[in-house]
Amino acid sequence: MLGETTSSWQDKRRTAARTEILTAAWAVAREHGLAGLTLREVAARVGMRAPSLYSHFASKHAIYDAMFGQAWTEYERLADAAEAGLPAAPRAALREIARFHLAFAVADLARHQLMNVRTVPDFAPTEEGLAPAVRVLGRLRAHLARLGVTGDEDVDLFTALLAGLVDQQWANDPGGDRWTRLLDRAVDMYADAVGIPRP
Amino acid sequence: MLGETTSSWQDKRRTAARTEILTAAWAVAREHGLAGLTLREVAARVGMRAPSLYSHFASKHAIYDAMFGQAWTEYERLADAAEAGLPAAPRAALREIARFHLAFAVADLARHQLMNVRTVPDFAPTEEGLAPAVRVLGRLRAHLARLGVTGDEDVDLFTALLAGLVDQQWANDPGGDRWTRLLDRAVDMYADAVGIPRP
DNA sequence: GTCTATACACCGATAGAC
């Protein structure tokens, strides 16, 4: 995970074990809900007893933290890939950014809950786990700036708009599209408000 | 709670005990977080042992459900009181509705988490607990209709906008006003989009 | 009816043997 220059045979085994544990943790979280994740079940899926997990992660929170980092890293990776295909027209570009965000947030409840926290009682990501999330927000700021949106409040308004659509979608129509289908209208409403020119 | 025509001495004692338990539950939820609510601590605060709570509530979820109903009933009560002072100007009225909602949602994290669910793993409000929440949404629809906003999608867009501001506020600036202060801009943005006339 | 005492199955976490 960290930028190791040399990785011995033992290190590879260690990271492999960590990866396997995290994969199992994601599966449990998706089946039983994020809060329904238990060390005993994760351990069972990787052929261990629960206490053995503590040789690889300091605590259950450390597992959540690693998952948090994985989720935002994956977001970053996919966003990078999608960046090449961004339309030139400002509104179309903004629409595509919003569409990507909503699609990612609506695809996996456990992941969404973890990335946007709150549902795990005392969990707060460490600085290391937070890093990719911070980078993603920076990337969004840069994109908006390129579209002419530079004010902090304008950026905050955009994130609130996206967060609201996602939240209402999960809360009141999970699996449906009652709120996600409002995306185009929401983006146009926002674009009008911050002065992004109409096509 | 229910509409009893006669309330015997025992009934009064029963509802008094229930009320006392719920008050203690709110206190615990505010101190330790909504998920940090434990029956043992609630019981201790009302001078009971944990199992004794089961004489008054069928389960911990039943306590959550009663709290859910209380929160939305309180929202309804305050909204009713505020209704008399609503401005005549459409945008001002919309702004006041939004302001009330945000103020209520931002005032108490445990209450907000409970009213908008999700953080309590398997909890889903019963029909009875849900009733005041449904009434509140109906009231909002009526208000918006009076302002000329009748489309379901327009209503959904408004609820998403409010939900987003509240969520971002709690998630990224709890206790502050980084997102709540965007309220006027958000309302104007929305009013422009749905065609509520400018003053 | 209301409460206590007890018990059960589960949780995260730790200690120590191997």
Added chain:
DNA sequence: GTCTATCGGTGTATAGAC
């Protein structure tokens, strides 16, 4: 590293005192 055993916590069920 992984195990077993265990600790203190949880929600919850039930038997029985009053």
